[in-house]
Each structure stands twice: as C-alpha cells, then as structure tokens.
Amino acid sequence: MATTTHNLGFPRIGARRELKFALEAYWKGLCPREDLLRTGSELRARHWGEQQALDLVPVGDFAFYDQVLDMSFTLGNLPARVRDFHGHPLDNYFRVARGRSQATGGEGGCCGGVTAGEMTKWFDTNYHYIVPEFDTDTRFEPDPSRLLEQLAEAQAQGVRAKPVIIGPVTYLAIGKAKDGCDRLDLLPRLLPAYAELLATLAARGVEWVQVDEPILVTELAPEWRDAFTRTYETLKDSGVKLLLATYFGPLRENLDLVTALPVHGIHLDAINARDEVDALIRTAPAGCVISLGVVNGRNIWKTDLEAVLDWLEPVAARLGERLWIAPSCSLLHVPVDLEGERKLDPEIRSWLAFAIQKLAEINVLAQALAQGRAAVADELAANRAAIDARRNSRRVNNPAVQAALAHIDAGSGHRRSPFAARAALQAARLDLPRFPTTTIGSFPQTREIRLARSQFKAGGIDEAAYLLAMQAEIGRAVREQEALGLDVLVHGEAERNDMVEYFGEQLEGYAFSQGGWVQSYGSRCVKPPILFGDISRPKPMTVDWITYAASLTDKPMKGMLTGPVTILNWSFVRDDQPRSASCLQLALAIREEVLDLERAGIRIIQIDEAALREGLPLRRAQWADYLGWAVESFRIAANGVADETQIHTHMCYSEFNDIIASIADMDADVITIETSRSDMELLDAFDDFAYPNQIGPGVYDIHSPNIPTQGHIVKLMRKAAERIPADRLWVNPDCGLKTRTWEEVLPALASMVAAARTLRAGVP
Ligand SMILES: Nc1nc2c(c(=O)[nH]1)N[C@@H](CNc1ccc(C(=O)N[C@@H](CCC(=O)N[C@@H](CCC(=O)N[C@@H](CCC(=O)O)C(=O)O)C(=O)O)C(=O)O)cc1)CN2
Numbered sequence: 001m002a003t004t005t006h007n008l009g010f011p012r013i014g015a016r017r018e019l020k021f022a023l024e025a026y027w028k029g030l031c032p033r034e035d036l037l038r039t040g041s042e043l044r045a046r047h048w049g050e051q052q053a054l055d056l057v058p059v060g061d062f063a064f065y066d067q068v069l070d071m072s073f074t075l076g077n078l079p080a081r082v083r084d085f086h087g088h089p090l091d092n093y094f095r096v097a098r099g100r101s102q103a104t105g106g107e108g109g110c111c112g113g114v115t116a117g118e119m120t121k122w123f124d125t126n127y128h129y130i131v132p133e134f135d136t137d138t139r140f141e142p143d144p145s146r147l148l149e150q151l152a153e154a155q156a157q158g159v160r161a162k163p164v165i166i167g168p169v170t171y172l173a174i175g176k177a178k179d180g181c182d183r184l185d186l187l188p189r190l191l192p193a194y195a196e197l198l199a200t201l202a203a204r205g206v207e208w209v210q211v212d213e214p215i216l217v218t219e220l221a222p223e224w225r226d227a228f229t230r231t232y233e234t235l236k237d238s239g240v241k242l243l244l245a246t247y248f249g250p251l252r253e254n255l256d257l258v259t260a261l262p263v264h265g266i267h268l269d270a271i272n273a274r275d276e277v278d279a280l281i282r283t284a285p286a287g288c289v290i291s292l293g294v295v296n297g298r299n300i301w302k303t304d305l306e307a308v309l310d311w312l313e314p315v316a317a318r319l320g321e322r323l324w325i326a327p328s329c330s331l332l333h334v335p336v337d338l339e340g341e342r343k344l345d346p347e348i349r350s351w352l353a354f355a356i357q358k359l360a361e362i363n364v365l366a367q368a369l370a371q372g373r374a375a376v377a378d379e380l381a382a383n384r385a386a387i388d389a390r391r392n393s394r395r396v397n398n399p400a401v402q403a404a405l406a407h408i409d410a411g412s413g414h415r416r417s418p419f420a421a422r423a424a425l426q427a428a429r430l431d432l433p434r435f436p437t438t439t440i441g442s443f444p445q446t447r448e449i450r451l452a453r454s455q456f457k458a459g460g461i462d463e464a465a466y467l468l469a470m471q472a473e474i475g476r477a478v479r480e481q482e483a484l485g486l487d488v489l490v491h492g493e494a495e496r497n498d499m500v501e502y503f504g505e506q507l508e509g510y511a512f513s514q515g516g517w518v519q520s521y522g523s524r525c526v527k528p529p530i531l532f533g534d535i536s537r538p539k540p541m542t543v544d545w546i547t548y549a550a551s552l553t554d555k556p557m558k559g560m561l562t563g564p565v566t567i568l569n570w571s572f573v574r575d576d577q578p579r580s581a582s583c584l585q586l587a588l589a590i591r592e593e594v595l596d597l598e599r600a601g602i603r604i605i606q607i608d609e610a611a612l613r614e615g616l617p618l619r620r621a622q623w624a625d626y627l628g629w630a631v632e633s634f635r636i637a638a639n640g641v642a643d644e645t646q647i648h649t650h651m652c653y654s655e656f657n658d659i660i661a662s663i664a665d666m667d668a669d670v671i672t673i674e675t676s677r678s679d680m681e682l683l684d685a686f687d688d689f690a691y692p693n694q695i696g697p698g699v700y701d702i703h704s705p706n707i708p709t710q711g712h713i714v715k716l717m718r719k720a721a722e723r724i725p726a727d728r729l730w731v732n733p734d735c736g737l738k739t740r741t742w743e744e745v746l747p748a749l750a751s752m753v754a755a756a757r758t759l760r761a762g763v764p
C-alpha cells in the first residue's frame with residue numbers, strides 16, 4: 001500500500017539563476033528569442049529530472065515572468081491596451097509584465113508605449129505577481145498552448161505530469177476591477193474558459209490537475225464562499241480529476257466549505273494546519289484523496305522526520321491509498337539546491353534543506369510509510385542527529401541576548417517628548433527649507449559596484465581596494481546630490497547587496513548562503529539570510545560608511561537602516577521560537593546601531609519598514625496581535641534617541657487605511673510612502689486619521705523608467721497639501737533608486753528639486 005508523493009511547484013529561476021540572466025540578456029537585445037526559449041525548456045527538463053522520484057510532477061509551474069500573468073494569458077485575459085500588438089506573443093507578455101516606453105515600442109513603430117501591469121505580493125510571501133485586470137466587459141478566450149507545449153515536453157521526458165493552474169475563484173479574488181465592476185459577475189464567463197481548458201488537458205491524457213485556491217485560507221465573504229460551490233459544481237465533469245490545493249495557512253471556517261466541494265482531492269498545508277487534518281479526514285467525501293503538506297515549503301530547515309512519522313503513520317493507516325504527501329506549498333519560495341553551498345558553516349549547513357533536499361525528505365517519508373521505518377533507518381538516523389544537533393547547539397542560544405531582553409522596560413519604546421516638542425527642536429537644529437527634498441536611500445547599483453563586490457567576495461580584490469571602490473561610489477552619490485540641490489542627503493547604499501541580507505551578514509545569529517536565491521519578481525531575486533539563533537550585534541554595521549559620507553558635505557546626511565520587522569519578514573526565520581521573539585532581538589540590535597549613529601553626530605536616521613504592512617497575517621483576526629509586537633519592535637529600535645534626532649521611516653507598499661493607527665503609533669518624526677500611482681489619494685487615510693507627524697508622499701514611481709516632469713510633481717504636491725498641512729510635507733521619490741540607472745535618476749531628481757523650489761516660491 002503506497003502513499004502517492006507529489007510536488008506543488010518547483011523554483012524556476014535555476015540553481016545558478018540561469019533564467020534571470022537569459023531574461024535580462026533578451027530584454028537588452030543581447031540574445032535572440034530562441035536562446036531564451038531554449039533556456040526555458042532546458043530548465044524545465046532539468047527540474048523534472050530532479051523531481052523524477054516523485055509519483056506526480058508539476059507541469060505549468062514554470063513561467064518566464066510570473067505564474068499569475070501566465071494564467072491571464074492562458075485565459076485570454078489581456079489588458080485592452082496590449083490587445084492590438086502585432087509582434088511575438090512572448091514580447092506582448094513582457095510588455096504587460098514590465099511596460100514599454102514610447103521610444104522602444106513594437107517593430108516598425110507600431111504598438112508603442114504601454115504601462116506595466118500592477119505588481120503586488122503573493123499572499124504573505126516576498127514573491128510579487130502581476131495583478132489580473134478586470135472590467136465589466138472582460139471576456140475570456142482560453143489559449144492552452146503554453147500548458148500543452150509544456151505537457152508535451154514532460155510526457156516526452158516520461159514524467160507523470162500533473163498540470164498546475166490557479167483556480168477560478170482565487171484568480172478573480174487576487175485581481176483588480178478597473179472600473180469598479182463586481183468581479184464575481186465575471187464568474188459565469190470565466191467558468192466555461194476553465195471547463196474548456198480542463199477538457200483540452202483531459203484529451204491529452206491528463207488524469208490529475210492541481211487547482212490552486214490559496215484564497216481559501218483567508219476570511220471569505222458569503223458571496224465568495226458561494227462562488228466556490230458554483231465553480232466546482234460546474235467543473236466537476238470536466239474529464240480530469242481535480243486536486244484542490246490550499247496553502248499558507250489553516251482553512252478554519254472554510255474547512256466545511258472545502259470538504260463539501262465535488263473535487264477528487266484536497267491538499268491541506270499540514271505545517272500551518274496540522275490540527276485540521278483530523279477534521280478534514282472525517283468530513284471529506286469517501287474516496288477523496290487527502291494530500292498533506294508535511295514538509296515546510298516556506299523555510300529552509302530540515303524536517304524532523306520521526307516527529308512527522310509519529311503523527312502521519314496513524315493517518316496513513318486510516319487513509320491507505322487515499323493519502324498523498326507533498327511539501328506544504330510550492331517550493332518557489334525556497335532556494336533550489338543546498339549541494340552547491342560550500343562556504344556555509346558546516347554545522348549550520350547540516351540543519352538545512354533546500355528544494356531538492358525537501359523532495360528527498362518526502363521520498364524518505366513515503367518509503368517509511370510503505371515499508372516501515374526500518375527500510376530507511378540510515379536516513380532517519382542522520383536526520384535525527386541533525387535535528388538534535390540544532391536543538392542543542394550552543395550557537396542557537398545566547399544567554400547575553402536573553403539578559404539584554406530582560407532590560408527592556410516600558411520606557412524603551414518611548415521618545416522623551418511628544419512629536420510637537422521634538423519637531424521644534426529638530427527644525428531649529430536642521431534649518432531645512434519648506435518642502436524639504438530627500439531620497440529614500442539607495443542610488444543605482446551599477447554593474448561596476450556589483451562586480452567589485454563579487455570580486456571582493458571571490459578574493460580577487462582585497463578589503464582595502466573594495467573599501468576604496470565603495471567610497472568612490474559614495475563620493476559620487478554625494479556630489480550628484482549636492483549638484484542637484486537636494487536638502488537631506490543619503491550615502492546611496494553602494495556597499496549593500498540587499499537592504500536585508502547586508503544586515504544579516506553582520507549580525508550574530510545569522511547565516512547566509514552563497515547561492516540561495518529566491519525569485520522576488522520577474523528576473524529579480526533575493527538571497528534571504530538565515531536567522532538561526534539569538535541575535536546580537538558584534539560591532540557597528542553602518543557607522544563608518546555614513547560618517548564617511550557625512551564628512552563629504554555640509555548638508556545633513558541621513559543615516560540609513562533597515563528596521564527589525566522588515567529584516568524579520570525578508571529572512572528565513574527560526575521555527576523554534578515565535579517570530580515576535582526574534583523580532584525583539586533584532587530591535588535591540590538595530591537600537592544599538594541607531595544610538596551609535598547618533599553618537600557619531602548623525603542628526604537624521606531613517607529606519608526602513610518596507611515589509612511592515614507586507615507581514616500582515618492573511619487573516620484579519622490575527623492583525624492586532626502582529627501589529628502589536630511589530631510596532632513595539634520598531635519603537636524599541638527607534639525611540640532611544642534624543643528629541644533633537646529626527647527619525648524617519650519608509651514604507652513602499654500602499655493601502656494604509658486599515659493600519660493607519662499602527663503607523664501613527666510608530667511615532668516616527670517623518671514617514672516617506674508610496675503614493676504617486678494613486679494620485680495622492682492614499683493620503684486620505686492620513687488626513688482622515690489626523691496623522692500628526694511629517695509625511696513625504698512619493699512624487700514619482702521609481703519602478704518605471706519614465707522621467708517625471710516638474711509640472712506633474714508640483715500638481716501632485718498641491719494635491720497632497722490639500723490633505724496635509726504644507727509645513728509637514730517632504731518631497732521625495734516613492735522608493736529607493738537602486739534598480740534605476742544614473743541617466744534616469746539625474747533628470748528625475750532635477751525635476752523633483754525644481755518642483756520643490758516652485759512650491760516654496762508659491763507660484764501658481
Ligand atoms: N530582500 C528584499 N526584498 C524586497 C526588496 C528588497 O530590496 N530586498 N524590494 C521589494 C522588491 N523586490 C526586489 C528584490 C530584489 C531586487 C534586486 O535588485 N535584486 C538583485 C540582486 C541584489 C543582490 O543581492 N546583489 C548582490 C549580488 C549581485 C550579483 O548577481 N552579482 C553577480 C556578479 C556581479 C555582476 O556581474 O553583475 C554574481 O554573483 O554572479 C550584490 O550586489 O552583491 C537582482 O536580482 O539582480 C530588487 C527588488 C520587495 N522585496
């Protein structure tokens with residue numbers, strides 16, 4: 001009696017980021033389309049090979065840019081603005097993904113500029129998808145070609161293919177109605193497209209299709225719950241068996257809804273919803289396959305295999321062949337392979353599992369279930385040793401950190417005086433003009449910067465040479481800012497590979513990989529550092545760079561740090577203590593850095609919390625708890641300074657309405673936010689709440705290469721001034737400039753500074 005093993009999705013970027021490099025070369029016109037297409041099929045073939053021990057392998061999880069955008073093309077739901085494109089469909093796909101400026105339009109001058117589709121984060125991950133666009137007139141015309149081509153490749157390779165698609169209800173739920181239409185009104189038009197797609201797959205010999213419906217782990221309004229019933233009643237006779245996949249959390253009140261659906265299988269995230277397994281088995285229809293996600297797809301720790309077997313063996317005895325096992329979710333969110341990691345500390349390395357290692361764990365578990373634990377005694381013993389070693393390691397637990405935590409008291413998170421008193425002291429000390437101008441921190445990460453860093457890491461240049469190269473970049477950034485006439489300068493973050501990884505590399509309690517890349521969006525990747533133990537700061541992390549930059553100018557130099565919540569949310573974190581506990585430790589480390597910067601004479605310190613809103617739990621019922629400890633952590637990091645020191649924070653994700661009270665509670669003197677794309681309407685939240693402190697509403701979108709005009713910025717700022725008193729407004733871009741080029745940055749900032757001068761002069 002065998003348990004079926006499968007996988008929900010495999011990382012597609014490639015162990016050596018082959019897809020990233022192929023994409024970027026293609027976009028730059030450096031290689032023909034055939035090369036990119038070949039890289040795609042080579043990666044798919046390699047990844048299926050790496051999964052071949054599984055009984056069912058995902059197909060359709062590969063995407064050149066994004067799996068949600070792929071689904072939009074598969075359903076024929078293209079934004080109207082790109083429907084008349086005459087070139088290759090792949091180029092049209094990239095137009096939606098990345099936008100196109102007028103100058104680089106289609107061949108022969110037709111099909112010119114288009115704006116990119118909006119991008120937003122995929123549930124509570126750091127992966128970003130292209131938001132499906134809907135309006136009253138949206139029609140669907142299914143185009144199964146992508147799925148069928150990949151299916152044919154997989155079948156030719158001899159793998160047992162299980163196509164993966166995003167389910168209809170989740171597809172509607174994560175999209176945006178452009179004209180305010182009710183997305184559910186589109187369901188009757190959408191379902192025939194799905195039925196046709198499934199019938200086409202059935203005709204190609206497909207037995208199982210995985211239909212992802214992660215929206216089921218969120219709170220659903222009654223009409224959305226009804227949509228599930230309507231959808232699966234309609235799709236039940238489509239000729240394939242449907243595995244309804246949910247992940248990232250428990251089902252709670254949606255469990256009964258799910259088990260009443262006429263599907264052939266249900267996948268539950270048994271990492272986050274272990275306590276629902278029993279109810280799922282009791283209420284699922286007879287014969288329904290129960291797929292359990294028993295290996296964590298969101299972190300990089302080895303699974304405690306014996307602990308899993310302890311609870312899984314009785315489940316297997318109950319379910320027999322109806323039991324399937326898999327990772328909890330797609331492995332998109334973890335790096336590909338631990339094998340290549342040679343520099344990782346061997347002790348810590350022995351605690352880890354990346355995608356390929358996680359699939360091996362699935363196979364060991366399946367073997368143990370089928371043949372008994374004795375059949376995999378060696379694997380289990382090695383796993384036991386690693387789990388025990390991690391649990392007992394002295395490197396995980398640091399008594400000094402525990403002692404420091406005990407010193408936090410009610411005062412730690414509070415400034416001495418209220419905002420109004422601080423603002424007066426800061427104004428006197430900084431002497432800034434009205435509408436002060438600044439930037440969010442990073443300046444372009446040029447090829448030269450990255451090359452110098454990779455040479456330094458590989459030993460090609462020594463530390464002194466690297467230091468000089470970075471100081472030269474800082475010098476350049478300071479000179480350019482002075483020439484532009486900005487009021488508050490930054491050092492430009494040249495020395496940072498990433499705003500989170502950089503801090504992870506310097507904190508005790510963190511490990512980092514060499515090649516543990518995870519896709520963040522499109523070709524952009526991050527290497528989340530690995531938070532494995534108690535966190536402490538052996539020495540200052542940014543002070544030398546910032547004070548060097550400050551020494552080059554008389555203007556105020558803003559110190560630049562990443563806040564504890566953002567470091568936490570963009571790291572792989574411990575699973576042996578609550579996230580809140582790790583966050584508090586990070587807060588203490590950042591607090592020390594803040595105080596060191598202050599002592600070094602830095603008068604303005606920015607603490608980025610880009611991921612504060614991003615980290616909100618999927619269920620609203622848990623928001624208050626999260627916001628409680630997240631805001632407290634920020635306050636502990638930020639609020640140890642004197643009243644005269646100005647604290648900034650930055651958040652680049654919009655939609656502040658529902659958390660505005662928490663943002664006010666952070667009590668930063670200045671907050672810079674993303675607003676340009678919403679035409680300043682986002683500021684209504686701050687206005688309605690009577691947000692008391694200063695605000696820098698982003699005046700242009702740094703994600704686009706377009707250069708904003710002075711007039712446009714003035715117009716936006718006047719709109720802002722209708723909501724926020726002008727003497728509390730700053731002028732700045734939406735976010736950091738690291739992904740832009742200097743050619744784009746200089747004219748854009750020149751417009752911004754000119755706009756601020758116009759505003760100060762009060763000219764109409
Ligand atoms: N952690 C994190 N999450 C975030 C963001 C963020 O900034 N950080 N921003 C938001 C959007 N997400 C983003 C994610 C990544 C990037 C990004 O620019 N990533 C870079 C990698 C950055 C990095 O780590 N760079 C390293 C390594 C660079 C590299 O590839 N070096 C080459 C050699 C150098 C060369 O020839 O270019 C190599 O190792 O082979 C460095 O600078 O040191 C990329 O994919 O290209 C941007 C935005 C949300 N989430």
Ligand SMILES: [Zn+2]
Nearest residue numbers: 610652735736
């Ligand atoms: Zn930002």
